[in-house]
């Protein structure tokens with residue numbers, strides 16, 4: 001089934017399309033076509049969706065229908081739109097694109113591409129030892145059917161122990177193993193959010209969480225984070241909970257993706273209390289909890305303050321260990337875990353036993369692996385900060401004390417335009433608006449420090465080389481886009 005984007009939705013996504021940098025001399029129709037290509041390039045507009053009829057979009061944008069007709073024509077000519085009389089127009093990509101090994105659409109000529117759209121580290125050297133040890137353990141499981149909907153007990157014990165070590169007593173019955181944190185979020189939403197239910201999220205937030213919410217047809221409200229301070233405005237956040245009484249709130253209190261903020265203990269306690277009064281379930285994503293930098297002290301887990309089973313915590317192996325493992329988990333009450341498991345068997349039955357065993361062995365080596373990750377990330381973060389200070393001194397950055405990303409405030413609303421230009425010089429970026437709901441956040445850019453320092457420094461040099469071109473009207477038009485997701 002083809003999904004359709006309505007005129008109002010596309011207008012919101014397009015945001016300030018008519019005022020984007022580098023378009024001073026181009027006519028409106030070309031700017032509109034360029035902005036639609038930009039949305040396709042960064043994944044905010046999916047492939048294969050039906051665009052609004054010309055008249056509907058013209059009304060939503062308050063421009064003439066002729067402009068929309070000309071923009072659609074240009075998109076058809078550049079291979080970004082397919083139209084059939086009477087049936088409408090669908091988004092597509094021009095030839096010369098392929099699906100990369102990551103499963104994402106990329107141009108074919110991207111061998112030299114530095115990919116800063118993905119905030120994840122390569123696997124640690126210990127992974128190969130853990131995989132060998134897991135293969136040795138496997139025979140213990142081969143006599144059974146291999147389906148463990150809540151996960152194998154030794155992994156649930158290890159994860160429960162991790163919470164206990166953080167000061168939150170947890171039994172293995174409170175842990176359910178999932179195929180990654182994203183899967184954990186999807187399951188929690190399936191179980192707890194009725195279609196059209198309201199959810200409060202931070203802005204900016206993790207784009208794939210927004211995708212999971214959109215898939216459940218959630219009504220999304222946002223809490224804006226500040227660049228400085230702790231990020232969350234306590235009174236605003238508590239006020240939103242009290243006034244809008246959302247069905248759920250999705251928060252990332254530890255080294256928030258993308259800003260790197262750490263929520264203080266006092267606010268955690270107040271948020272949990274306010275959520276209880278408002279009847280809101282809190283989904284707390286702890287993906288980055290193992291990655292404090294500079295000796296940052298971690299506040300107690302948010303669930304520590306929970307007396308009414310309001311908090312469901314999710315986390316996983318991807319950020320401290322490796323995304324390719326696809327192991328995550330949910331920490332909830334034992335009855336909730338049973339309900340989640342019942343919901344899960346209708347989806348994927350269980351997570352792979354071998355991968356769970358690999359996770360068990362990695363968690364046994366956790367202190368050493370995490371220490372190495374932290375020093376690697378500290379060095380890479382500092383290299384990135386140094387390069388930014390040198391090459392793009394007008395950008396404002398707050399030093400993140402953990403996690404894997406920094407959130408830069410740019411010297412203008414140029415994030416999408418800059419991302420498109422950067423692609424031409426071999427740097428793939430995820431522009432600010434991908435981390436929000438509409439065409440805002442153009443002044444921001446997420447930069448992960450998960451690649452080796454020399455690549456980060458090289459990437460900043462390339463970004464700087466195109467930054468100042470954006471202001472020149474004579475800049476050649478952007479050619480082939482790539483879709484990131």
Ligand SMILES: Cc1ncc(COP(=O)(O)O)c(C=O)c1O
Nearest residue numbers: 180181182206257287316318328
């Ligand atoms: C906040 C957050 N949640 C979830 C995920 C997805 O994690 P996983 O690979 O375990 O599904 C990520 C990955 O970037 C993330 O940053």
